[in-house]
Amino acid sequence: MVVVMHPQATEAQKEHVRETIRALGCTPRDVQGEEVTIICLIGNTRGLQPEQLEIIPGVDRVQRIQRPFKLVSREVQPSDSIIQVDGVEIGGHEVVVFAGPCSVESKKQLMETAHAVQKAGAKILRGGAFKPRTSPYSFQGLGIEGLKIMAEVKKETGLPVITEVMSPEMVPVVAEYADILQIGARNMQNYPLLMVVGKSHRPVMLKRGLSATIEEMLLAAEYVLAGGNHQVILCERGIRTFETWTRNTLDISAVPVLKRYSHLPVFIDPSQATGHAEYVSAVSCAAVAAGADGLIIEVHPNPEKALSDGEQSIRPEVFAELMPQLRAVAQAIGRTA
Ligand code: PEP
Numbered sequence: 621m622v623v624v625m626h627p628q629a630t631e632a633q634k635e636h637v638r639e640t641i642r643a644l645g646c647t648p649r650d651v652q653g654e655e656v657t658i659i660c661l662i663g664n665t666r667g668l669q670p671e672q673l674e675i676i677p678g679v680d681r682v683q684r685i686q687r688p689f690k691l692v693s694r695e696v697q698p699s700d701s702i703i704q705v706d707g708v709e710i711g712g713h714e715v716v717v718f719a720g721p722c723s724v725e726s727k728k729q730l731m732e733t734a735h736a737v738q739k740a741g742a743k744i745l746r747g748g749a750f751k752p753r754t755s756p757y758s759f760q761g762l763g764i765e766g767l768k769i770m771a772e773v774k775k776e777t778g779l780p781v782i783t784e785v786m787s788p789e790m791v792p793v794v795a796e797y798a799d800i801l802q803i804g805a806r807n808m809q810n811y812p813l814l815m816v817v818g819k820s821h822r823p824v825m826l827k828r829g830l831s832a833t834i835e836e837m838l839l840a841a842e843y844v845l846a847g848g849n850h851q852v853i854l855c856e857r858g859i860r861t862f863e864t865w866t867r868n869t870l871d872i873s874a875v876p877v878l879k880r881y882s883h884l885p886v887f888i889d890p891s892q893a894t895g896h897a898e899y900v901s902a903v904s905c906a907a908v909a910a911g912a913d914g915l916i917i918e919v920h921p922n923p924e925k926a927l928s929d930g931e932q933s934i935r936p937e938v939f940a941e942l943m944p945q946l947r948a949v950a951q952a953i954g955r956t957a
C-alpha cells in the first residue's frame with residue numbers, strides 16, 4: 621500500500637501520515653518524485669483499510685500495490701532511477717560500460733587493464749578481490765590486498781571501482797574501498813547480506829541468481845531498498861538452462877521486462893552469461909539494442925594467464941574495437957555510449 625500526497629502537501633502533513641503508518645505497525649518510507657511525495661508502507665498491510673490514511677489532510681489517494689514488490693516498482697516510482705557515482709550517471713541517457721578483470725591479480729595487471737579500458741571509454745573499473753569460486757581449491761582472490769590495489773589504481777586513473785562483497789560482516793571494509801558493491805549471483809538471495817547493504821551508503825549492483833525468476837530478483841532488490849538504500853543496479857548475467865555450449869543462457873528479454881516493472885537501471889554481464897570471449901562482443905551489442913542501461917565486461921591483458929575466468933575475458937584490443945560498435949548501436953536507439 622502507498623500513500624500519494626497532494627503536490628501542495630506540507631511537511632507537517634507528511635509527518636502526520638508517517639506517524640499514523642507507524643501506529644498501524646508498519647514502517648513509512650518516502651519516495652520523492654518530481655512533483656509528489658509517495659509514502660510507502662513497509663510491513664504487513666493486510667487488514668489495513670485505505671480510509672485510515674485517506675482522511676488525513678494532504679493525502680491525495682491511497683493505492684494498493686498489485687505486485688509483491690513495492691519500492692522497486694514503477695507503480696510507486698514511474699520515472700527511471702538515476703545513480704550518480706563520482707560524476708558518472710548510471711541509468712540515464714548514456715549507456716555506461718564497466719570493465720576490468722574478473723579478479724584483481726596484481727597492481728601491474730589491474731593498472732594496465734584500467735588504463736586500456738579507460739582509454740577505450742569504460743567509466744567504471746571492475747575487479748574481484750573476494751571471489752565466490754565453485755571449487756574451494758580455485759583462486760579465492762587477494763582479499764583486502766586486492767581492495768588496496770583497487771584503491772591505488774583508482775587514485776592514479778580516477779576510475780571509480782566496483783567489487784564483490786560476499787558476507788554481511790565484510791560490508792564495512794569493502795564499502796571503504798569500493799564505489800559500488802557487487803552482490804554476486806550466488807548471493808542474490810543471501811538476505812542477511814541484502815539487509816546489510818541496504819544500510820550502506822554505497823550503490824549496489826545485484827546480479828540475478830543462477831536459477832532466480834525475475835520476480836525473485838526484484839524481491840531481492842526490494843530488501844536493499846527497504847533497508848533505506850535506493851541506489852540499486854539490476855544485472856542479468858545469464859541463468860542455468862539445459863544448454864551447455866554457453867556457460868549460462870542470457871535472458872535478453874529480462875531487460876525490457878525489468879524495465880517495464882521497475883525504475884532501477886538494468887545492466888547485462890555478457891562475460892558470465894556466455895563464458896566465451898568469442899561471443900562477448902555480439903551479446904554486448906544485443907544488450908544495448910534491447911535497452912540495457914549498461915554492461916559489465918571482463919577484460920584481461922593476458923587471458924591465458926588469468927587466475928579466474930580467462931576463457932571469457934576479452935583482450936584490451938577487442939574491448940577497444942567493441943566500444944565504437946556499442947556507440948553505434950546506442951545511437952541507433954536514440955542513446956549515447
Ligand atoms: C563475476 O562478476 O566475476 C562473478 C562471479 O559474477 P556472478 O556473480 O554473476 O557469477
Ligand code: MN
Binds near residue numbers: 722892918928
Ligand atoms: Mn568472473
